[in-house]
Amino acid sequence: MIFSKIAISLIVALLLLSIFMSNLLNLIATDHNFYIEDRDGGINFTKYIGNKYNSVGSSPKNLIWFLQISDIHISIFRDPGRISQFQQFCDSTVKKVKPLVVLATGDLTDAKAKDNLGSSQVKTEWVYYYNIIKESGVTDDTVWLDIRGNHDNFNIKALNDQANYFRNYSVQGSLRPKSYVHIDESNGVKVAFMGIDACPEPGLRRPFNFIGVLDTREQQNIAKLYAEAKDKADHIVWFGHYPTSCIVMLDKEPEKMNLRKMIGESHSSQAYLCGHLHSMGGLVPFMYTKQKAGYLELELGDWKDNRLYRLVAIDHGHLSFIDQKHNVWPLVLVTNPKNARYLMPGREPLALSLASTHVRILAFSDVNIKTVEISFEKVHWMACYNVEGPLYVAQWTPSLYKEGLHNMYVRVVDELDKEAFIEHPFSLDGTIINFPVTPRILLMLDAGVVFQAVFSTLLILNVVPLVIMRITKQPPQPGRSFHQRMIRRMWLLSKVDRIFYPIVLYALYLPFGPWSIGELIDGHIGVIFAWGILIKGSFLPEPFTYIYGGVQLMFVQIPLILVLAQTLDYYLAEQYTRGYKRVVKHFPFILLLSVQLLLAYFFWLEYGTLSFIIGPLRTWSVPLSILLWYKTMTLPPDVCRKLLRLYEPTSQAPL
Incomplete structure (x- = not known):
């Protein structure tokens, strides 16, 4: 039965891939x-x-x-x-x-x-x-x-x-x-x-x-x-x-x-x-x-x-x-x-x-x-x-x-x-x-359509796996391979309400809510959305915003999920670890936070202080990441007991 599911999934994937390639080749045919x-x-x-x-x-x-x-x-x-x-x-x-x-x-x-x-x-x-x-x-x-x-x-x-x-x-x-x-x-x-x-x-x-x-x-x-x-x-x-x-x-x-x-x-x-x-x-x-x-x-x-x-x-x-x-x-x-x-x-x-x-x-x-x-x-x-x-x-x-x-x-x-x-x-x-x-x-091809497709794909990767794991009651089978350990960690993370909902809601906010409000042209305030920019009473359909948001999803939001999942695993396995060993284990989050601060700093140089302050995409994601990391490290005892009943340590396996 397992083999049948795998075979069917493989056939469906190959069929979708062949349809995509056929359409692509038709679009670029000369x-x-x-x-x-x-x-x-x-x-x-x-x-x-x-x-x-x-x-x-x-x-x-x-x-x-x-x-x-x-x-x-x-x-x-x-x-x-x-x-x-x-x-x-x-x-x-x-x-x-x-x-x-x-x-x-x-x-x-x-x-x-x-x-x-x-x-x-x-x-x-x-x-x-x-x-x-x-x-x-x-x-x-x-x-x-x-x-x-x-x-x-x-x-x-x-x-x-x-x-x-x-x-x-x-x-x-x-x-x-x-x-x-x-x-x-x-x-x-x-x-x-x-x-x-x-x-x-x-x-x-x-x-x-x-x-x-x-x-x-x-x-x-x-x-x-x-x-x-x-x-x-x-x-x-x-x-x-x-x-x-x-x-x-x-x-x-x-x-x-x-x-x-x-x-x-x-x-x-x-x-x-x-x-x-x-x-x-x-x-x-x-x-x-x-x-x-x-x-x-x-x-x-x-x-x-x-x-x-x-x-x-x-x-x-x-x-x-x-x-x-x-x-x-x-x-x-x-x-x-x-x-x-x-x-x-x-x-x-x-x-x-x-x-x-x-x-x-x-x-x-x-x-x-x-x-x-x-x-x-x-x-x-x-x-x-x-x-x-x-x-x-x-x-x-x-x-x-x-x-x-x-x-x-x-x-x-x-x-x-x-x-x-x-x-x-x-x-x-x-x-x-x-x-x-x-x-x-x-x-x-149409660059705008391609940019939108890239952004949508990254958004799906950011939300759908967590949602599927959230509604899946049976925990994934433990294993020693990296992807098996990571899937189990993400499944565990999806069960924590105070982590799951902020991550998913922030990702769902990106296609609809404003990313920044600021002086996009000297003397004129504009609003940046995923789907375009409003300024001076005009709407500019600038598809490059999708790539800008895609960078956030690729290099911040998806890595944040992986880092928090790993942090949760360490926290449950070694709650009493102190000193240098714990600092080393949190190095991935420190690195991710550095990337976020750098992206926010670049945005400040590009569009000024107001855009930096009212900037849900770049600036506000920094305190959100810190808050989620802190919440992961300070789970209440009742949440820990619930998770420990589901938990089998994976952090002892070599990374």
Whole structure:
């Protein structure tokens, strides 16, 4: 019978896991895209673009390129190299590459205090940003399109707040303070750059400023700009600071605006370029995916720590890109044939590559390029010749590679013998390379839903086991393994009313009651809940609160249950132990209390004294823990007698 219960439980668990994995894989699938859903529209669009560009040969026509830089984080308190090397980027890199535009996708300044916890706009940082761009003269020959990130919105009461230095110390802020569109026609290519500003209003101090928000007014503004872009451009490149996974639509009605749906609605939308996630601290260096609507979403690693920037080209309707470290030369991008991983059926005239006559490569360096060579088997190398500017071409026979995946190798050497070597996979029959799972999860799921799921799971782990043990009359079988001892200790703890009810009620309070009341913006009192923030008569659906509460549950509340259970076990086993031995046994609680005090101290630095005092989440949990620990150590005699009748010592077993 026991075996049957275990088998049934295992089958149910595997079934639930398989359902979860099936749903997850469906959410992050990239093989059923907009082109498949609307094949006729895709064929019509690519036929139109293909006829417009006619054929891919050696001509420099129908080719543009531009740069992206993100998360610059200019700071007066740390890493002066961000400023000096950003100046080099403007003075040297931009002038060598000569892009059509430069997209600066948010977090232009750091806006963090010297202690790295407080946050507010620092005018000097904005002056550095403004002066570098102005004095470099970079805007004389290219268009600089900057937009705000969450750091540029710290502690901003409203868009017209004097502390919103983006209005006066950026290139676009004075005329385009929020979302905007810039349309350019150059070298036969009509492209619209759609900038999405999802900074919430008002802008809170960190950390509750992680998720972007598009309210009804901004949604309407974007829809209007998008209609203009579709009418006037053949290609649309979207850019913003937040990935689409980190943007919440406020007051969204069913069937109304959905940003991903809007981006993918027209076949002319090719990519959404963003930053914000900093490549997860370098753990996901290539955070790219193709959304279900068929366009690319490309997160760029930060300038702040990694000094990265991106080169993007649209060549005869094909969008290609490469991310590059600052001051690493040569910079090389193959535009035909396009990288197989980033093919977009229905959005690019892919048939032009199969009919093309030349391989096309963009090659840049801070000195003259000496040689550009290609090979398809790394044995025989073929020289490319320069057509104009950075464009190098070589004749080829694409019919030899018309089926399956192939690799082309590119070697570029400049006159200082600096070398770049590129392995370039391509296909001419639509064969693609799948994107890795991790970037698909980060860019295709909804961060708010994930944060809420994590918080809910931790809340369940905090409450449900204790409740089940509370209603279970039969004590667990004693054993020597750690989990057996701990289950028995928790079962015993669940029988103590003065411990059980405060722990459970506090956990149940977290999803509903306020976590803190304080000055979330200078001069304005706000209230933090799990499900959002109320301030200045506005509701901000900031899902990052769930992660903040999840930290409390993971590193405070759940460990507190385990520590109290162990303390109760020691108390019942050795009530008369004194001195050093008892202090050592209470070291886990001392460590836990230190963690709580540290978290409360950080919260005080972030939001001030009032938030610290009226802070049920961080501050009030400290005296609650101390009280519960004290009550565990001072149980009344009648409670002890009741527990001792159920008790078999586990503390003598090795931990």
